[in-house]
Amino acid sequence: MSTPSHVPSAHAAMTARARGALLILCGAIFLEGIDVAMLNVALPAIRAELGLSTTTLSAVVSSYVLGYAGFMLLGGRAADIFGKRRVFLFALAAFIIFSGLGGFATEGWMLLTARFVTGVASAFMTPAGLALITTIFPEGPQRNKAVLIYAGTAAGGFSLGLVAGGLLAAIDWRWVFFAPVAFASLIFILTPRLIGDDNQRELGQRFDMVGAIILTGAMLSATYGVTRLENPAKGLNWTLAIFAASAILWIAFIATQRKVRMPLVRLGILHSRSLVRANLGALFFAGSFFGFQFLVSLYLQELMGWTSIQTSLALLAIGADAILAPTVTPWLINRFGNIKVIFGGMLLAAFSYGWFLQVSLDWTYAAMFPSMILLGLAFSLAYGPLTILATDGIDESEQGLASGLVNTAFQFGAALGLSAASAIGVLALGAETAADARLEALRLALLIPVAATLIGLAVTATGLRRSRRTAHG
Numbered sequence: 001m002s003t004p005s006h007v008p009s010a011h012a013a014m015t016a017r018a019r020g021a022l023l024i025l026c027g028a029i030f031l032e033g034i035d036v037a038m039l040n041v042a043l044p045a046i047r048a049e050l051g052l053s054t055t056t057l058s059a060v061v062s063s064y065v066l067g068y069a070g071f072m073l074l075g076g077r078a079a080d081i082f083g084k085r086r087v088f089l090f091a092l093a094a095f096i097i098f099s100g101l102g103g104f105a106t107e108g109w110m111l112l113t114a115r116f117v118t119g120v121a122s123a124f125m126t127p128a129g130l131a132l133i134t135t136i137f138p139e140g141p142q143r144n145k146a147v148l149i150y151a152g153t154a155a156g157g158f159s160l161g162l163v164a165g166g167l168l169a170a171i172d173w174r175w176v177f178f179a180p181v182a183f184a185s186l187i188f189i190l191t192p193r194l195i196g197d198d199n200q201r202e203l204g205q206r207f208d209m210v211g212a213i214i215l216t217g218a219m220l221s222a223t224y225g226v227t228r229l230e231n232p233a234k235g236l237n238w239t240l241a242i243f244a245a246s247a248i249l250w251i252a253f254i255a256t257q258r259k260v261r262m263p264l265v266r267l268g269i270l271h272s273r274s275l276v277r278a279n280l281g282a283l284f285f286a287g288s289f290f291g292f293q294f295l296v297s298l299y300l301q302e303l304m305g306w307t308s309i310q311t312s313l314a315l316l317a318i319g320a321d322a323i324l325a326p327t328v329t330p331w332l333i334n335r336f337g338n339i340k341v342i343f344g345g346m347l348l349a350a351f352s353y354g355w356f357l358q359v360s361l362d363w364t365y366a367a368m369f370p371s372m373i374l375l376g377l378a379f380s381l382a383y384g385p386l387t388i389l390a391t392d393g394i395d396e397s398e399q400g401l402a403s404g405l406v407n408t409a410f411q412f413g414a415a416l417g418l419s420a421a422s423a424i425g426v427l428a429l430g431a432e433t434a435a436d437a438r439l440e441a442l443r444l445a446l447l448i449p450v451a452a453t454l455i456g457l458a459v460t461a462t463g464l465r466r467s468r469r470t471a472h473g
Contacts, residue, residue, distance in 0.1 A: 014142060020194035021136055022146055025129045027187045028092065029150055030157035032122050035099065035180045036064070037161025039115075041308050042169035042176045046111070049173065056108045062227040063112045067119025069411040070220035074212055076127035076404020077264050080397055084132045084198050087400075089191055091124035096184045103177030114177075127403035132195060134391045134399045144388055145330050151384035152325030159319025162312035169308075211256050211264035218249035219408075226412070229419035269398060275405070277463050278390035281342060282406055283413035284456035285349070285382050288449035291417030292353055292375070293318070295445055296368075299359060303435060303442070314365060317372035321380030329380055338385040338392075339463040345381030346457045348374050353449040359442065361435060413452075420448045 014022075040061065047057050079087040095118055102114035133150055137143040168175040225242040257263040270276060293315065300306040300314060332341045352374035359368070390406035391399060424445040 014137075014146075017194065018136055022133065022149065024187055024191055024194050025133055026150055026153040027183070028088070028125060028129045029154040031095075031180055031183055031187065032126060033154045033157025034161035034164060034183075035118075035122075037158045038165030038168060038176045038179070039064075041162055041165030041312060042173045044308070045169040045173040050106070050108060050111070052108050052111075056112070060108075060111055060115055063116040064119040064122075065227060065411065065415050066220065066223050067116040067121075068123045069223040069408060069415060071120045071123035071216060072127060072408040072411060073219060073265065073401075073404045074216055075124035076131070076400040076402070076407070078124060079128035079131050079400030079403075084128050084135065084400060085191070085195050086197070087124055088128040088132065088195075089188065091121045091128065092184055092188050092191070094118075094121035095125060096181050096188065099177050099184070100181045103174040103181070126407050127400055130387070130391070130403035130407070131400040132198070134394075134403065135198060135396055136195075139392060141330070141334060144333055145326070147388050147391075148329050148333075148384040149326040151387060152322045152380070155325065155379060155383065156319060156322030159316055159322060162315055163309070166309040166312050208256075208260055208262060208264040211253060211260065214249055214253045214256060215264060218246050218253055221246035221249060223412070223415060226415045226419050229423050265401060266398065269394070269401060269405075272393065274389050274392065274463070275394070275402065277459060278386050279405055279409040280459045281346070281382075281456050282386045282390065282409040283416070284452045284459065285346060285386065286410040286413030287417030287420070288349060288353065288452035288456070289375070289379065289417070290414040291421040291452070292356070292446070292449040294418050295421055295442060295449075296356070299442055303361065303438060304363075314368075315372065317369060318376045318379065320373060320376030321383070324377065324380035325384050329384055332381070333385060333388070338389045339460060342382050342385045342389070343457065343460045343464060345378045345383075345385070346453055346460060347378075348381065349378035350450065350453045350457065352378060353446065353453060357443060357446055357450070359439070359446070361439060417448065417452060421445045424448065 043057055043060065046052065046060070052060070075087070075091070098114045098117040098121065102111055102118065105111040105114060130147075130150070133146050134143060137146040164179070165176055168179060221242050225239055225246060228239045228242065253265075254267065257265055257267055296315070297311055300311045301308065306314070329341065332344075352371045355374070356368065356371040387406055390409075391402045394402040424441065
């Protein structure tokens with residue numbers, strides 16, 4: 001397949017237009033990261049003004065995850081079929097509208113609706129953005145550098161969002177919704193000027209609507225089942241029934257994809273061992289990372305009595321990957337390869353979580369800092385290379401699908417990690433429970449990130465063994 005004229009060769013210097021496109025796409029993933037982080041910090045202020053129950057407040061977060069994870073695969077495939085830039089702009093417009101509506105919410109249901117649709121918009125925008133990067137930049141060092149800058153920007157957005165959310169919420173929580181609107185509007189204006197139309201859609205290509213409906217139902221029910229695990233009081237039987245319904249829909253989806261002439265998801269893409277390994281690694285790494293961050297926030301605010309701003313600043317050390325990912329990680333990948341770098345990242349994460357198991361009620365920040373900085377290093381070594389591994393060797397016509405798959409793995413992993421940590425019983429322990437008992441529950445829940453990372457290490461190790469066999473073959 002010949003290289004399109006607008007795509008530079010793997011060893012050519014990055015053009016000014018390519019740098020501009022990367023800047024826009026990094027801005028979009030920065031926007032997604034800062035939006036999520038700011039809302040998480042602003043939740044207490046939102047509850048205070050709108051008088052939301054704990055269940056509704058939790059649903060504000062879950063509704064976004066439901067829309068995001070539920071539509072991610074569909075969003076990635078839509079980018080392949082209808083055009084990556086077209087889908088990116090359409091999703092960005094929806095993000096602007098509904099994020100703005102969230103800022104005007106006066107009732108809980110208005111906020112829930114706005115967050116769900118914003119999540120759906122992100123589910124189309126994120127894989128389309130990553131697919132544009134993997135299409136604009138050729139496979140090899142240039143694409144690796146672009147993806148790692150992209151990954152570092154995503155992490156930087158989340159880290160900065162923790163602080164910005166606390167500052168904006170102190171003024172008025174509605175700015176947590178209005179600020180992303182202003183930033184997204186700028187990206188929307190600049191995108192057509194810096195990113196060319198990929199003209200992906202073919203007039204004769206049909207969209208598998210039946211498959212799209214079944215897939216969306218399967219993803220939504222699976223995600224909803226995961227979010228229900230956070231609150232065991234919702235009823236285990238109903239949760240199991242939801243998972244059963246999701247399984248039935250997945251079976252139906254696979255059956256339809258085998259029969260249709262132009263499937264929504266070509267099942268043959270799963271024959272790529274590196275893609276499957278990267279997606280499994282992403283799922284367990286994200287689960288451990290977000291579960292740990294959630295537990296640390298609980299420890300600092302509920303057991304140590306820290307404010308949201310103090311907690312945000314304490315977690316900033318994890319944001320070191322925003323600097324390391326685009327600078328140190330590319331050199332390591334060129335020197336050792338993706339698999340070894342990912343393995344090293346997961347190993348550092350395991351050390352980070354293991355160190356924090358020593359947590360006590362009189363810990364100083366100096367005692368917990370090694371965990372924070374090690375986790376920042378781990379994220380810089382694992383997140384970007386996992387994304388590269390998941391999209392390497394995939395045809396340009398399926399880059400959106402591959403991007404959707406790996407982003408879905410990250411999102412499902414995050415939801416599973418949070419739900420598993422909650423299910424252990426940390427949240428179930430009331431404020432009246434003795435601090436020592438709550439600390440023991442926290443330590444028990446911290447085993448979830450440790451276990452998830454060890455599984456991720458085992459999955460990655462299969463790639464190490466395969467690379468050694470190839471080298472000696």
